Amino acid sequence: MPRKLFTFLQHRLAGRTPRLLEPMPGDVLDAGIGDMVSLAPERVTEENVSQYLRSYAALQTRVFRERRRNLMLEEVDRIHLRLREEMQQKLDAFSLADRVMMPLYMGLIELPGQLIRVDFRSCRVEVVSEVRDLSRYVFLASAADIVRVLDRKLNWEDFLLSFRFRASRTPDVYDTSLHNFLAAEIEDLRAMCDNTLATESRQERTVVTAGGQRYAVNRYCPHQGADLREGWVEEGRYLVCPRHRWRFDLQDGGVCGTNGCSIKAECLGKEKEEPREASAERLPAM
Known part of the structure; x- marks a missing residue:
């Protein structure tokens, strides 16, 4: 249950008081200000979760019956x-x-x-x-x-x-x-195909800093076009897409080890200032 997760997080965050939301189907979350309007008529708690699941299963009986029926x-x-x-x-x-x-x-x-x-x-x-x-x-x-x-x-x-x-x-x-x-x-x-081609046609590049080195990379993720300037660096070499967590190895030309996609990373040399975990700056379109 979320209550147990919230208790665990509050314990691990060493006294900090994070704002944790527990939305239910029907609630509305204003992403701009982070406020949630509780509109769901029924809240699921540790006390009523068993009854909630039984009621939900009853509502889905027809679906399960259809899945089990023998088709001619x-x-x-x-x-x-x-x-x-x-x-x-x-x-x-x-x-x-x-x-x-x-x-x-x-x-x-x-x-x-x-x-x-x-x-x-x-x-x-x-x-x-x-x-x-x-x-x-x-x-x-x-x-x-x-x-x-x-x-x-x-x-x-x-x-x-x-x-x-x-x-x-x-x-x-x-x-x-x-x-x-x-x-x-x-x-x-x-x-969908047209959008993919449009994303790929955007040749804009950006610069990220990782492990004390600066890299020029394609600004947009080859998966679904997320802006990699909003991403971050892990382990001093992997640029992580903010949308689906694809990791591009900056030390291996910007290749994603999972599928072979690339953001065409080019090492520009060491950064001039004190190393930071990650930073980004915009390059003109190429």
């Missing part, structure tokens, strides 16, 4: 066809397909021998009987869960956050473009 084979086949058509429509709207270097396999758990293979290089969607690529991304889910997305009762991004699927990737390298393809709705894909 004909219905599963229709869902499989709809999923294949959805992937083709997504692929047709995905102008960054040439950036995804490995195919995506999607399948329904009820149909193990009918995998939908999305080939980004050829912009083709086909049905295959097995995984045949050494480098691939595999995504499996139940028909009952997928149909809720296809029926627009749940969007793709929320479904990915639900963990109601099995996924694997070989090699284990995060691919931003592939993830964006999966998470976006069909009608949003073109705008």
